[in-house]
Amino acid sequence: MYKDLRIDRANEFEDEKVKIQGWLYNKRSRGKIIFLQIRDGSGFIQGVMMKNHVDQELFNEVKTLPQESSIEVFGTLQKDDRSSIGYEVFVDEVKIIQRAEDDYPISLKEHGTDFLMDHRHLWMRTPKQNAILRIRDEVNFLIRQYFREQGFILTEPPIITPASCEGTTDLFEIDYFGEKVYLSQTGQLYAEATAMAFNKVYTFGPTFRAEKSKTRKHMNEFWMIEPEMAFVDFEENLKVQEEFVEYVVQNLLKNKPKELEVLERDTTSLEKVKAPFPRITYTNAIKMLQENEFEIEWGDDFGAPHETFIADRFDKPVFITHFPAEMKAFYMQPDPKDPNVILGADLIAPEGYGEIIGGSERIHDKDLLLEKMEKEGLPKEVYQWYIDLRKYGSVPHSGFGLGLERTVSWICGIDHIRQSIPFARTLNRVYP
Amino acid sequence: MYKDLRIDRANEFEDEKVKIQGWLYNKRSRGKIIFLQIRDGSGFIQGVMMKNHVDQELFNEVKTLPQESSIEVFGTLQKDDRSSIGYEVFVDEVKIIQRAEDDYPISLKEHGTDFLMDHRHLWMRTPKQNAILRIRDEVNFLIRQYFREQGFILTEPPIITPASCEGTTDLFEIDYFGEKVYLSQTGQLYAEATAMAFNKVYTFGPTFRAEKSKTRKHMNEFWMIEPEMAFVDFEENLKVQEEFVEYVVQNLLKNKPKELEVLERDTTSLEKVKAPFPRITYTNAIKMLQENEFEIEWGDDFGAPHETFIADRFDKPVFITHFPAEMKAFYMQPDPKDPNVILGADLIAPEGYGEIIGGSERIHDKDLLLEKMEKEGLPKEVYQWYIDLRKYGSVPHSGFGLGLERTVSWICGIDHIRQSIPFARTLNRVYP
Numbered sequence: 001m002y003k004d005l006r007i008d009r010a011n012e013f014e015d016e017k018v019k020i021q022g023w024l025y026n027k028r029s030r031g032k033i034i035f036l037q038i039r040d041g042s043g044f045i046q047g048v049m050m051k052n053h054v055d056q057e058l059f060n061e062v063k064t065l066p067q068e069s070s071i072e073v074f075g076t077l078q079k080d081d082r083s084s085i086g087y088e089v090f091v092d093e094v095k096i097i098q099r100a101e102d103d104y105p106i107s108l109k110e111h112g113t114d115f116l117m118d119h120r121h122l123w124m125r126t127p128k129q130n131a132i133l134r135i136r137d138e139v140n141f142l143i144r145q146y147f148r149e150q151g152f153i154l155t156e157p158p159i160i161t162p163a164s165c166e167g168t169t170d171l172f173e174i175d176y177f178g179e180k181v182y183l184s185q186t187g188q189l190y191a192e193a194t195a196m197a198f199n200k201v202y203t204f205g206p207t208f209r210a211e212k213s214k215t216r217k218h219m220n221e222f223w224m225i226e227p228e229m230a231f232v233d234f235e236e237n238l239k240v241q242e243e244f245v246e247y248v249v250q251n252l253l254k255n256k257p258k259e260l261e262v263l264e265r266d267t268t269s270l271e272k273v274k275a276p277f278p279r280i281t282y283t284n285a286i287k288m289l290q291e292n293e294f295e296i297e298w299g300d301d302f303g304a305p306h307e308t309f310i311a312d313r314f315d316k317p318v319f320i321t322h323f324p325a326e327m328k329a330f331y332m333q334p335d336p337k338d339p340n341v342i343l344g345a346d347l348i349a350p351e352g353y354g355e356i357i358g359g360s361e362r363i364h365d366k367d368l369l370l371e372k373m374e375k376e377g378l379p380k381e382v383y384q385w386y387i388d389l390r391k392y393g394s395v396p397h398s399g400f401g402l403g404l405e406r407t408v409s410w411i412c413g414i415d416h417i418r419q420s421i422p423f424a425r426t427l428n429r430v431y432p
Numbered sequence: 433m434y435k436d437l438r439i440d441r442a443n444e445f446e447d448e449k450v451k452i453q454g455w456l457y458n459k460r461s462r463g464k465i466i467f468l469q470i471r472d473g474s475g476f477i478q479g480v481m482m483k484n485h486v487d488q489e490l491f492n493e494v495k496t497l498p499q500e501s502s503i504e505v506f507g508t509l510q511k512d513d514r515s516s517i518g519y520e521v522f523v524d525e526v527k528i529i530q531r532a533e534d535d536y537p538i539s540l541k542e543h544g545t546d547f548l549m550d551h552r553h554l555w556m557r558t559p560k561q562n563a564i565l566r567i568r569d570e571v572n573f574l575i576r577q578y579f580r581e582q583g584f585i586l587t588e589p590p591i592i593t594p595a596s597c598e599g600t601t602d603l604f605e606i607d608y609f610g611e612k613v614y615l616s617q618t619g620q621l622y623a624e625a626t627a628m629a630f631n632k633v634y635t636f637g638p639t640f641r642a643e644k645s646k647t648r649k650h651m652n653e654f655w656m657i658e659p660e661m662a663f664v665d666f667e668e669n670l671k672v673q674e675e676f677v678e679y680v681v682q683n684l685l686k687n688k689p690k691e692l693e694v695l696e697r698d699t700t701s702l703e704k705v706k707a708p709f710p711r712i713t714y715t716n717a718i719k720m721l722q723e724n725e726f727e728i729e730w731g732d733d734f735g736a737p738h739e740t741f742i743a744d745r746f747d748k749p750v751f752i753t754h755f756p757a758e759m760k761a762f763y764m765q766p767d768p769k770d771p772n773v774i775l776g777a778d779l780i781a782p783e784g785y786g787e788i789i790g791g792s793e794r795i796h797d798k799d800l801l802l803e804k805m806e807k808e809g810l811p812k813e814v815y816q817w818y819i820d821l822r823k824y825g826s827v828p829h830s831g832f833g834l835g836l837e838r839t840v841s842w843i844c845g846i847d848h849i850r851q852s853i854p855f856a857r858t859l860n861r862v863y864p
Contacts, residue, residue, distance in 0.1 A: 006583065021631075021662070021663045021827075022631075023628075023825045024825075040631055041585075041627075041629060041630040041631025041632070041662065042583065042630075042631060068824040068825040069825055070825040070826060070827040097825075097826075097827050097828075098796075098825060098826040098827065100823065100824045100825050101823045101824065104824050119817075119820075120817075121625035121628075121629075121817045121820060121821065122820060122824065124625075124626065124629040125628070125629045130629060130630070133585065133587060133626075133629075133630070134585060134630075136586075137585045137586045137587070140586055141576065141580055141586070144573065144576060148573055151438065151474065153473075153565070153566060153569045154568075154569045154572055154573070155565060155569070155854045156638070156655065156853070156854060157854065157855065158653060158854075158855040158856075158857055158862075159591070159638050159640075159653055160604075160640070160652070160653055160857050160862055161862070162862045162863055172592075172606050172607075172608070173606070173607065174604050174605070174606055174615070175604075175605065176604070176652075176862060177642075177644070177859060179862065181862050183606070183615075190854065190855060190864075193553035193556075193864070194556065194565075194854055195473075196455075196553075196557070197473060197553075197556040197557045197562060197565075198473040198474075198562070198565070198566075199453075199454075199472055199473025199474060200473070205637070205638065206588070206591050206637065206638070208591075208592075210609075212609070220592075220608075221590060221591055221592055223588065230453070230473065231453045364530075382863075384864075385551075385552075385553045385863070385864035386864075388551075388553060388554060389553065391532065391533045392500040392501075392532040392533065392536050392554065393455045393456075393500040393501055393502040393530060393532050394502060394529075394530040395453075395502045395529050395530065396529075421588070422587045422588055422589065422590075422622065422626055423589065423590040423622060424590075425590055425592050427609060430590075430592055430593070430594045430608060430611065430613050431594055431814075431817070432622075432625070432816075432817035432818075
């Protein structure tokens with residue numbers, strides 16, 4: 001007679017008898033009433049337990065029930081306009097599955113970040129962390145849906161790779177049955193190979209950088225989406241990027257309003273994320289920074305303050321285009337009008353979230369590629385397959401890489417990237 | 433005036449002037465006609481080039497154009513019932529983007545597997561390999577769509593882990609800034625943590641085993657889907673598995689008939705993949721094998737011949753249930769009626785494809801878990817977070833893991849798992 005309720009679908013069960021399987025997130029008593037905060041993984045709801053309506057022994061037991069005990073709650077779902085989800089449960093009965101131990105580490109008071117990260121497996125039960133990871137799940141799906149609708153094929157690159165894809169530093173090394181191999185930093189080169197077989201492809205997987213970086217934007221293990229498109233040039237590449245980012249952000253706003261509300265995210269700036277995005281060349285960005293008292297020279301890389309300053313000049317994500325070739329990876333196509341710069345762009349998110357996309361047209365001429373590889377000191381044997389792509393049916397092609405966690409952090413408006421992944425791996429953390 | 437054509441959508445362009453961007457897969461000339469086999473990544477189509485209809489110089493150039501040259505083809509799309517896709521292109525013009533070098537390694541004759549795997553980046557351009565990876569992409573999406581529809585949240589586990597999840601052998605070790613860590617063999621334990629926060633979750637990512645195995649069913653890097661469900665017991669777990677496998681297989685049959693045709697896959701057996709699936713206990717399977725002259729004892733693991741023999745007794749995937757606890761991982765729930773066996777099952781695919789799923793109810797009692805961990809010699813500090821899940825709101829829960837490549841291999845009916853992933857990693861292979 002009690003119907004199974006998922007809290008996020010409460011509106012389908014008004015005035016019905018429902019059963020909720022979940023956990024006691026919090027409670028407070030006021031004489032003859034206990035207010036239960038119940039979570040079931042899909043949301044949070046308040047249960048109201050009246051002493052005169054339930055078994056007396058049960059009432060007393062629930063009164064002392066520790067936080068995070070697992071329970072089944074039976075009752076009537078009632079409309080309640082004071083509730084953030086619009087409903088509460090008038091409780092008939094509670095079945096206790098496991099009485100949690102008394103020393104639950106995460107109380108509702110403030111904790112330090114290290115303590116919370118040590119208890120990440122429990123921290124993610126709290127409303128904000130839960131909402132962030134739900135948004136991550138949605139972003140994840142929207143990305144795949146976008147590329148599927150556009151006719152892209154998912155082609156996962158290998159994680160274990162014989163060589164570095166973007167230079168030889170910052171690599172985690174593995175002993176592979178006696179051979180030295182590395183954890184992949186990017187799947188891009190492999191995506192170029194599959195693009196020549198499938199035309200439009202994307203990768204989506206974990207990537208690894210052994211950087212000793214401690215900023216709030218870096219992790220050593222993170223997920224990247226790397227689309228690669230045959231017969232697509234620099235201009236079209238930017239168009240795909242802005243349409244793609246618009247698609248993800250606008251659909252996320254539509255699909256996850258409650259989660260954004262839990263995060264108290266001001267979505268004004270997200271609502272403006274619509275193609276086309278503004279563009280500025282690297283050279284003009286340097287000028288703009290110099291005019292505003294930044295000490296920076298043409299050829300220098302941007303730091304966080306530079307990116308933020310540039311981003312703040314625009315009300316949407318902004319493309320910084322035509323970086324110096326010297327600063328960027330060997331495979332980026334030089335601009336025919338000025339070979340000192342490349343036909344590539346970084347996309348900088350608003351509000352200080354920094355670079356979320358790096359992309360470019362790729363070199364499709366074999367001789368130019370070989371020249372660049374030689375300059376970089378890359379071993380030809382290991383890259384023979386990559387050179388083959390320029391020998392047999394080379395075409396102009398372009399692609400980009402979007403960092404999932406940076407995108408999720410930006411959308412959620414959170415202050416550290418480690419909250420945007422279930423279990424972060426940073427310089428000092430491989431636990432839990 | 434020429435419309436952009438994607439070959440897989442040819443039926444929308446009958447009798448229209450079209451432009452195809454792609455590659456010359458093959459050609460043959462007969463006097464005044466050249467038949468071009470064109471591939472564009474979405475499919476293959478024949479182009480017919482008549483000497484008296486095109487530029488003479490172009491005709492002669494195309495006549496000697498090497499395989500895999502990149503081209504743009506302009507012409508009229510005509511119905512042709514002899515063609516496998518129902519259409520051909522009557523060519524007005526060909527624009528050559530890159531004349532491929534003459535030594536294209538993969539000719540249309542037979543090659544050895546090692547040679548083909550050395551040229552995997554080119555091999556995947558051929559119709560069968562291309563079809564397999566398109567089916568992989570579709571299976572990948574269907575899996576995600578199924579779990580999304582059922583309310584599961586994707587929670588990626590870390591790849592870099594401080595300890596082994598299923599015993600301490602067969603691990604790839606990494607030096608993580610001076611600390612010994614490992615590539616993840618499974619995300620399951622982490623999925624248990626997220627299931628307690630989100631109720632129904634799944635992981636989907638690469639996993640790694642340093643096994644020195646050379647069978648046609650093993651790779652050292654492969655992708656797993658690992659759903660985990662709070663408040664779900666052994667029985668319900670099997671129900672989810674059979675519904676899930678039915679969903680993926682039946683939708684795949686519906687969505688990818690052309691690819692299955694290219695692979696000459698007899699789909700009779702796949703059409704029967706509908707829930708419920710037959711079940712046999714481990715104990716009865718042993719008896720059945722013994723009655724059929726196999727030398728096997730209760731407590732022995734199944735080898736490929738055993739699995740195939742059992743699978744052949746049924747016309748659908750079959751669950752082998754209640755394995756001896758000694759044979760299985762420490763976290764599997766013992767059967768209360770007979771604690772020597774566990775409340776878990778392997779799902780064996782038909783036609784000799786072997787185990788595609790392993791799953792079980794998990795131990796939710798803290799003391800029993802600690803007992804099992806001690807017996808296994810697992811360090812408590814490293815697993816403290818996992819033990820916490822039994823201290824704070826423990827509930828009966830179950831889950832399973834499906835191997836993506838084995839599933840794709842079975843659906844495609846191919847003879848070696850290495851073809852089911854873009855770039856395989858096996859005992860002797862990390863290239864390309």
